Amino acid sequence: MKMHYDVEGGEFINVGTASSQFKKTLKMLGIGADIIRRISISMYEAEINMVIHANGGSIDTEITPERIHVVLQDQGPGIENLDLAMKAGYSTASRQAREMGFGAGMGLQNMKRNCDELQISSVLGEGTRVEITVYLNQES
Amino acid sequence: MSYTHSVTLDWEKCIGCTDCIKRCPTEAIRVRNSKAEIMNDRCIDCGNCIRVCSSHAKKATTDPIEMMADYKYKVAIPAPTLYTQFKKLRNPNIILTALKKMGFDEVFEVALGADVVTEYSKLLVQEKKVQLPMISSACPAIVHLVQMRFPTLIPNIMPVISPKEAIARYARNHLVKKGIPSDDIGIFFISPCGAKVTDTRDPEVFDTSMVNGVFSMKEIYLYLVPIIRELGEDEVEVLQMGSANGIGWAAIGGESTASEVYNRVAVDGIENVINILERMENNKLDVEFVEALACVNGCLGGPLTVENSFVATNRMLKIRKYLQFKGKTRDLNILDSSVSLDWDRQLSNKQVMKLDEDMFKALEKMERMEALYETLPQIDCGSCGSPTCRSFAEDVVMEHARIEDCIFMLREQVRKMAEDMVKLAEKLPPSIRTKGKGGEDE
Numbered sequence A: 001m002k003m004h005y006d007v008e009g010g011e012f013i014n015v016g017t018a019s020s021q022f023k024k025t026l027k028m029l030g031i032g033a034d035i036i037r038r039i040s041i042s043m044y045e046a047e048i049n050m051v052i053h054a055n056g057g058s059i060d061t062e063i064t065p066e067r068i069h070v071v072l073q074d075q076g077p078g079i080e081n082l083d084l085a086m087k088a089g090y091s092t093a094s095r096q097a098r099e100m101g102f103g104a105g106m107g108l109q110n111m112k113r114n115c116d117e118l119q120i121s122s123v124l125g126e127g128t129r130v131e132i133t134v135y136l137n138q139e140s
Numbered sequence B: 001m002s003y004t005h006s007v008t009l010d011w012e013k014c015i016g017c018t019d020c021i022k023r024c025p026t027e028a029i030r031v032r033n034s035k036a037e038i039m040n041d042r043c044i045d046c047g048n049c050i051r052v053c054s055s056h057a058k059k060a061t062t063d064p065i066e067m068m069a070d071y072k073y074k075v076a077i078p079a080p081t082l083y084t085q086f087k088k089l090r091n092p093n094i095i096l097t098a099l100k101k102m103g104f105d106e107v108f109e110v111a112l113g114a115d116v117v118t119e120y121s122k123l124l125v126q127e128k129k130v131q132l133p134m135i136s137s138a139c140p141a142i143v144h145l146v147q148m149r150f151p152t153l154i155p156n157i158m159p160v161i162s163p164k165e166a167i168a169r170y171a172r173n174h175l176v177k178k179g180i181p182s183d184d185i186g187i188f189f190i191s192p193c194g195a196k197v198t199d200t201r202d203p204e205v206f207d208t209s210m211v212n213g214v215f216s217m218k219e220i221y222l223y224l225v226p227i228i229r230e231l232g233e234d235e236v237e238v239l240q241m242g243s244a245n246g247i248g249w250a251a252i253g254g255e256s257t258a259s260e261v262y263n264r265v266a267v268d269g270i271e272n273v274i275n276i277l278e279r280m281e282n283n284k285l286d287v288e289f290v291e292a293l294a295c296v297n298g299c300l301g302g303p304l305t306v307e308n309s310f311v312a313t314n315r316m317l318k319i320r321k322y323l324q325f326k327g328k329t330r331d332l333n334i335l336d337s338s339v340s341l342d343w344d345r346q347l348s349n350k351q352v353m354k355l356d357e358d359m360f361k362a363l364e365k366m367e368r369m370e371a372l373y374e375t376l377p378q379i380d381c382g383s384c385g386s387p388t389c390r391s392f393a394e395d396v397v398m399e400h401a402r403i404e405d406c407i408f409m410l411r412e413q414v415r416k417m418a419e420d421m422v423k424l425a426e427k428l429p430p431s432i433r434t435k436g437k438g439g440e441d442e
Ligand SMILES: Nc1ncnc2c1ncn2[C@@H]1O[C@H](COP(=O)(O)OP(=O)(O)O)[C@@H](O)[C@H]1O
Pocket: A045, A049, A050, A053, A054, A074, A076, A077, A078, A079, A085, A086, A090, A091, A092, A093, A102, A103, A104, A105, A106, A107, A108, A109, A128
């Protein structure tokens, strides 16, 4: 089953709406608590990044009995050096974003730690695509 | 898994409006046949619907006072909120004495239970036996909310029984040791809310409560007022055993203050609690302790209280000040290390939001639900009896509602029917049909 969410940029106050809605869907499907926790944390971090670094974008989710797959696509500035971005504490967040409590530089780390597969492809000046996968059959 | 909740509907009074369905945090209410219906397995007894209903058609059911007569030895265990309900009253001993005059043989305070629970919780945190951030387990409505809507946070709930249950266990243990047969002892909790009624009748983490009955604070208040008015100063017994901190648990922030956790969030009001739990679920709450109470201003705002909760909060401060300088406590120790404060079993994941046991079927239902939702007006008007268009789509898929229950969908169908009728009406009988008009394949 597929779902689509549009995420507005520059809206720092309600950030996380799509993740929150998706979480509700997962609960209605009776998916295990640990899986929900891991996918929510990953998706939430990626959604925030899309808002604070890339002026929004879109999210497509797919749930099958085997896995949960989330694709976040934006037309933002892209990531110049992915290895550097992955480092804990590295952040290019704006002052405004920092003042709102974002930009600790832990988002990508958090995503990597919580999902089973993380794929990021990014083209400077064109945008970033983040793919998150969590497998369902691990939890009894 | 269905449990008997305390919040119920007064059928006569309900006018079938949509006020309550919109404010229920677990979407547990529907309007059917012009009356609100509470879904048993979804209600967490938070009392929101009791507060919003302008027809006063929702109530928290408690036990009848006559139940006292069933026991030879009657014990009152009042929630500390009771102390804040009386004008100009600072000394808890007056209220505790009045309870004895009302017919109770003994009174033990839930505040004392709170003192013990405070110490025990501190110990668990020190010994790192808990997962941070810890969520207080004091409010049963919040515990049920987590079980239903935030199952990922179940491991964060403080695994300690509630102050009410703690004091009931100590009380019974003490009295039995004094030689009173357990069957003769009736322990009655004086409650600020319905959530504590449910928690007593149907406990989550152990089999049977040591509390025999739960009385409404409102009702007890009416008994106490005339007794307190007549009570002479020399008649006041020293019965208080709980500390100011234990009493303070009734107000929001009280538990945190008592356990001296500095890195904490104290949140009251169910919507605010939901916001904080959402944050916690996203791993975005860097605190050690979350004191979460369903009612605004904590238990002082419970649906079975008499006084305005902001006034009661002011009174709580005055009581605390009074106790600091003039408080007198009873010389008796009923605490006993053989009494356990641990849970007997883990909290269950209630998963009441689940569409189907079988995930394949759940997925299929979810797909139909989403497809239907797309065709709905998405204005959450509530006239179908479901709180939102999305929950209506869910109700249709779960076969708890029909698509025509949505007036917009109904209107759409009527419009189609009308169009068909016009088309039919235009079809003239062959005798008066002229060429090119009213016929079908001409
Ligand atoms: N969608 C994105 N578009 C552009 N840059 C991004 C995006 N996501 C992450 N980045 C870059 O990677 C860095 C690290 O991201 P992250 O670990 O989430 O930390 P933070 O968001 O706190 O800065 C960001 O500061 C930003 O430079």
